[in-house]
Amino acid sequence: MYPRSVSKNRGAGRTGEAGKRAGGWLAPSLLALFFLAQCCYWSVLCLRNLNREFAFSFSSPLPGFAFRPEVVRGLLLIFLFLFVANLAANLAGSEMTRPEWDLEWLAALPIPPPALIGARIIEKALTNSTGWLVFLPLSVVTSWFAGWGVLSFLLGISATLFLLFTLSLLELLLEFFLRRTLPAPQLRNIKALGSIFGVIFLYLALSMCMPAGHGYASFLYSWILHTPGALLYSPSGAPVGLLVHKRRGGVMYSFVWALVLLALESLIVTGVVRAILQKGFVMGGSRESGRRRKSVPARNPDRAPRFFAWFDAIQAKEVKLLLRDRNFMAQTMVLPFVMIGAQLLFNRGLVEAASRHSSYMAILAFGIAAYTLMFSAFQSLGVEGGALWLLYCFPQPLERLILRKSRLWAGIALIYSIAVFAVGIGLHGLWSRETMYRMTLVLMAIPIYALIGSCLGVFSFQPLESLNTRRMRTSFLYLYMFLISLFAYAIFVRGFWSRMEQIVLTALLSLALWQKVKDRIPYLLDPTAVAPAEVSLADGLIAAMLFFVIQGVVVLIGVRYGAKNIGFTQWLAFLIAGALTFGVFRLGYWRTKPGNIARFFDSGKSQGIGFGLAMGTAALGFGFVYLEMVAHLRIFSPQLRGLPISTGEPWLLALAVVFTPVFEEFIFRGLIYSGLRRTLGVGASVAASAAIFALVYPAPAAIPVFFLGVCAALSFERSQTLLAPVLVHAIYNAGILCIRHMS
Amino acid sequence: MIETFSLSKQYGDFKAVEDLSLSVAKGEVFGFLGPNGAGKTTTILMLMGILAPSSGRGAIGGLDCFKDRVEVKRMVGFLPDNPVFYDFLRGRELLEFVAQMHGFPFREAQRRAGTLLGELGLEEVSEEFAVNYSMGMKRRLGLACALVHDPEVLILDEPTNGLDPRASKEVQERLINQARGGKTIFLSTHLLDMAERICSRVGIIYRGKLVVSGSLDEVKSNIVSGGSLEKVFLEVTRGEEPMDAGK
Numbered sequence: 001m002y003p004r005s006v007s008k009n010r011g012a013g014r015t016g017e018a019g020k021r022a023g024g025w026l027a028p029s030l031l032a033l034f035f036l037a038q039c040c041y042w043s044v045l046c047l048r049n050l051n052r053e054f055a056f057s058f059s060s061p062l063p064g065f066a067f068r069p070e071v072v073r074g075l076l077l078i079f080l081f082l083f084v085a086n087l088a089a090n091l092a093g094s095e096m097t098r099p100e101w102d103l104e105w106l107a108a109l110p111i112p113p114p115a116l117i118g119a120r121i122i123e124k125a126l127t128n129s130t131g132w133l134v135f136l137p138l139s140v141v142t143s144w145f146a147g148w149g150v151l152s153f154l155l156g157i158s159a160t161l162f163l164l165f166t167l168s169l170l171e172l173l174l175e176f177f178l179r180r181t182l183p184a185p186q187l188r189n190i191k192a193l194g195s196i197f198g199v200i201f202l203y204l205a206l207s208m209c210m211p212a213g214h215g216y217a218s219f220l221y222s223w224i225l226h227t228p229g230a231l232l233y234s235p236s237g238a239p240v241g242l243l244v245h246k247r248r249g250g251v252m253y254s255f256v257w258a259l260v261l262l263a264l265e266s267l268i269v270t271g272v273v274r275a276i277l278q279k280g281f282v283m284g285g286s287r288e289s290g291r292r293r294k295s296v297p298a299r300n301p302d303r304a305p306r307f308f309a310w311f312d313a314i315q316a317k318e319v320k321l322l323l324r325d326r327n328f329m330a331q332t333m334v335l336p337f338v339m340i341g342a343q344l345l346f347n348r349g350l351v352e353a354a355s356r357h358s359s360y361m362a363i364l365a366f367g368i369a370a371y372t373l374m375f376s377a378f379q380s381l382g383v384e385g386g387a388l389w390l391l392y393c394f395p396q397p398l399e400r401l402i403l404r405k406s407r408l409w410a411g412i413a414l415i416y417s418i419a420v421f422a423v424g425i426g427l428h429g430l431w432s433r434e435t436m437y438r439m440t441l442v443l444m445a446i447p448i449y450a451l452i453g454s455c456l457g458v459f460s461f462q463p464l465e466s467l468n469t470r471r472m473r474t475s476f477l478y479l480y481m482f483l484i485s486l487f488a489y490a491i492f493v494r495g496f497w498s499r500m501e502q503i504v505l506t507a508l509l510s511l512a513l514w515q516k517v518k519d520r521i522p523y524l525l526d527p528t529a530v531a532p533a534e535v536s537l538a539d540g541l542i543a544a545m546l547f548f549v550i551q552g553v554v555v556l557i558g559v560r561y562g563a564k565n566i567g568f569t570q571w572l573a574f575l576i577a578g579a580l581t582f583g584v585f586r587l588g589y590w591r592t593k594p595g596n597i598a599r600f601f602d603s604g605k606s607q608g609i610g611f612g613l614a615m616g617t618a619a620l621g622f623g624f625v626y627l628e629m630v631a632h633l634r635i636f637s638p639q640l641r642g643l644p645i646s647t648g649e650p651w652l653l654a655l656a657v658v659f660t661p662v663f664e665e666f667i668f669r670g671l672i673y674s675g676l677r678r679t680l681g682v683g684a685s686v687a688a689s690a691a692i693f694a695l696v697y698p699a700p701a702a703i704p705v706f707f708l709g710v711c712a713a714l715s716f717e718r719s720q721t722l723l724a725p726v727l728v729h730a731i732y733n734a735g736i737l738c739i740r741h742m743s
Numbered sequence: 744m745i746e747t748f749s750l751s752k753q754y755g756d757f758k759a760v761e762d763l764s765l766s767v768a769k770g771e772v773f774g775f776l777g778p779n780g781a782g783k784t785t786t787i788l789m790l791m792g793i794l795a796p797s798s799g800r801g802a803i804g805g806l807d808c809f810k811d812r813v814e815v816k817r818m819v820g821f822l823p824d825n826p827v828f829y830d831f832l833r834g835r836e837l838l839e840f841v842a843q844m845h846g847f848p849f850r851e852a853q854r855r856a857g858t859l860l861g862e863l864g865l866e867e868v869s870e871e872f873a874v875n876y877s878m879g880m881k882r883r884l885g886l887a888c889a890l891v892h893d894p895e896v897l898i899l900d901e902p903t904n905g906l907d908p909r910a911s912k913e914v915q916e917r918l919i920n921q922a923r924g925g926k927t928i929f930l931s932t933h934l935l936d937m938a939e940r941i942c943s944r945v946g947i948i949y950r951g952k953l954v955v956s957g958s959l960d961e962v963k964s965n966i967v968s969g970g971s972l973e974k975v976f977l978e979v980t981r982g983e984e985p986m987d988a989g990k
Binding site for chain 1: 829
């Protein structure tokens with residue numbers, strides 16, 4: 001409804017989300033570069049593994065080839081796997097099941113069919129981004145290893161182009177053939193199968209590209225010995241010939257053969273497609289039909305379906321769609337098993353590790369849940385597709401509906417991950433306190449990641465795009481994958497506090513994203529309007545991170561250039577980090593002018609001063625008692641206990657007492673606390689903001705700083721100006737410095 | 744019941760709706776007329792809180808259409824110009840889902856869905872996936888979705904588009920009956936004979952601006968003496984109005 005309605009009679013400024021999209025190229029290009037680098041690394045590993053695996057075979061390189069015959073066969077096998085994987089994945093991602101087909105109306109234009117088909121082949125080949133990503137690095141690296149130097153780029157690009165064109169021809173043929181012969185439900189089955197086979201073959205290929213020494217892919221290397229060398233003359237193998245030859249003659253010969261093969265394929269495909277075209281484009285109505293009323297046994301209206309009574313209305317709808325949409329079903333329920341199963345199958349070491357270490361088991365349990373969420377929670381809005389308008393007609397906030405969906409998917413993911421733990425504990429008797437901790441951590445993280453996935457899914461969803469394939473921006477999916485991989489760190493880390501830190505930070509991240517989602521949702525279907533600027537928790541978290549990083553860098557530089565007095569350097573670092581972060585954010589807000597930015601002083605609210613003084617004294621008192629306790633109990637090492645002492649320049653210390661509070665209160669109360677308060681109550685906001693405040697300080701100071709954070713947040717809440725917490729902070733700083741000086 | 748105060752919407756430089764002020768009283772059937780691309784759908788989407796007004800505001804039952812968009816939906820039923828449904832939900836299930844989302848318990852939702860499907864002649868196809876419906880059936884199902892919670896206000900974008908003559912007549916009669924029962928109806932259309940038959944008041948929007956509004960008789964007698972609604976429509980949308988749209 002909306003895409004059409006707003007694009008009716010569109011002028012230049014009305015296209016898509018023209019008004020909303022700015023600077024959207026940087027993140028995707030960075031991601032593309034990252035993946036390209038990753039693929040290059042894998043390619044190098046692949047060749048190294050092959051060379052090492054067959055280093056002791058007695059065969060010598062074939063005449064004219066740069067590698068041993070086993071290595072050539074291995075490469076042929078990998079290219080074949082990648083070829084099949086790419087074909088399957090592209091079929092899965094195609095728009096075959098859409099009733100309307102762009103070629104149908106293109107064919108109605110006065111263009112001769114060969115031109116039409118040719119243009120489609122070229123378009124498909126050149127825009128196959130995963131194809132480029134997969135084949136180009138491997139081809140160039142192979143050619144490089146064969147000793148072609150700079151020329152290997154040219155050879156790599158040629159081989160990739162041959163492969164992409166062959167793939168494109170095959171895809172076109174399959175699409176025409178399948179559309180012509182199969183009804184929509186079966187096309188859906190094929191798509192579902194495609195997504196599963198794509199992953200399996202990708203994993204098969206990848207299993208040969210992993211760091212060696214983990215028992216990877218032992219059985220695949222035995223397959224290589226049975227790989228027929230004749231593959232070199234097949235469509236997927238001919239381009240490999242360009243890369244493995246040592247002499248020019250061999251390369252030329254391979255090039256000519258690949259060209260001949262491609263020409264033959266084109267002839268066959270265009271011939272078949274033209275024959276198909278002569279009988280018309282589609283096999284009549286490609287609509288899926290449900291069942292007719294007559295064929296349904298009369299339903300007893302008094303009997304509510306018991307299964308769906310477990311869910312509320314929107315969850316029940318989601319489950320129904322899941323059970324009926326085979327593609328959705330395969331991706332959400334089957335693919336995670338396939339992916340995890342493939343890892344276990346190819347990586348013998350992993351099975352062993354998982355059966356001995358609870359951390360690997362926890363990784364598996366979290367991994368399977370994360371894959372499930374990637375295809376379900378991430379799609380919370382995506383599955384609504386064109387029917388999203390319905391959700392805007394209900395007296396329920398859309399964000400709450402998304403939350404309920406995310407709860408449903410979290411439940412399903414939890415079942416999967418509990419099953420993994422059950423198998424691990426049941427089969428291998430991995431029951432220990434450490435296992436229990438890790439299990440709790442993973443089970444706590446899954447609902448949080450379901451929410452993060454739902455939020456990122458909302459950002460990636462472009463409801464105004466009319467093409468299904470363009471409705472989801474993949475960069476957010478990659479971001480989600482990145483965040484998921486970060487959690488692996490939390491699983492391996494030891495110690496209660498470090499784990500709590502991870503969970504708290506992840507939960508705060510999900511809250512920050514949730515806030516952004518709530519801001520975005522009212523404007524989701526509006527092509528031009530955006531939410532008015534407001535200070536959010538996300539700003540606060542970014543500011544805290546910036547503060548933390550700059551502070552670390554300054555200390556590092558100080559130590560590098562021989563600063564003797566660590567305590568003094570630390571003070572200086574806080575000051576510089578605070579000033580820079582403060583400046584950057586003030587500049588940003590000066591441009592965006594958010595409505596809810598905290599003010600330092602408000603003449604109408606002078607009672608804040610008294611409250612600030614009282615709270616400051618309380619914080620200082622606590623800090624003093626804590627310092628005494630630490631000194632008596634000898635909890636920390638002597639160096640740490642001496643922090644932050646200073647015999648440095650008094651004027652800089654004065655600056656630290658006056659200005660550090662200004663900068664830090666702006667970040668931790670002005671941004672983080674205000675951001676939290678938009679979504680949470682006073683208690684939770686005070687605790688969470690104080691926790692982040694304590695996190696950026698060195699460990700020994702964490703407890704008094706947490707208390708300082710609580711006092712500052714309370715005085716800010718009370719006075720609604722930043723002056724009060726600045727006073728609290730300044731009194732604390734000055735007091736602690738005095739105490740240190742005197743002792 | 745429905746009011747707009749200088750409601751405007753701009754897409755970049757393009758002014759889709761400009762300074763629109765109108766009010767529809769309770770129990771009225773208001774026909775919102777205008778040629779293609781005049782700003783009818785944009786106005787309706789703003790009333791539904793789906794688009795954010797660039798300036799001005801709309802209100803239904805005293806609640807702001809954008810700020811209180813969630814609360815407003817309790818009293819509003821909406822039919823878009825091109826209702827799209829889920830791929831794998833049958834007509835009956837869809838209607839039950841909509842009723843449940845409006846807060847009815849499952850059994851009540853089932854009862855309401857059954858009644859409406861029967862009344863709108865969708866009983867036969869109620870177990871078929873709604874995406875497979877013909878244009879007319881989809882529109883009737885959309886209308887059922889708008890009616891299922893018995894709202895006080897109906898906002899309908901081209902309600903009889905794509906319906907065959909019999910279905911169109913039935914829908915029009917249903918709307919007249921709803922209005923008699925005290926419901927307020929705001930419908931957009933470019934079918935003038937339908938507007939003449941069922942609307943108590945009309946407004947004509949042209950290039951984003953409301954050029955005429957009033958009761959049928961007022962509109963007819965003020966613009967062209969003794970003319971039909973068609974003559975009025977052709978007169979006010981002749982293109983000699985100041986065309987500052989796009990500047």
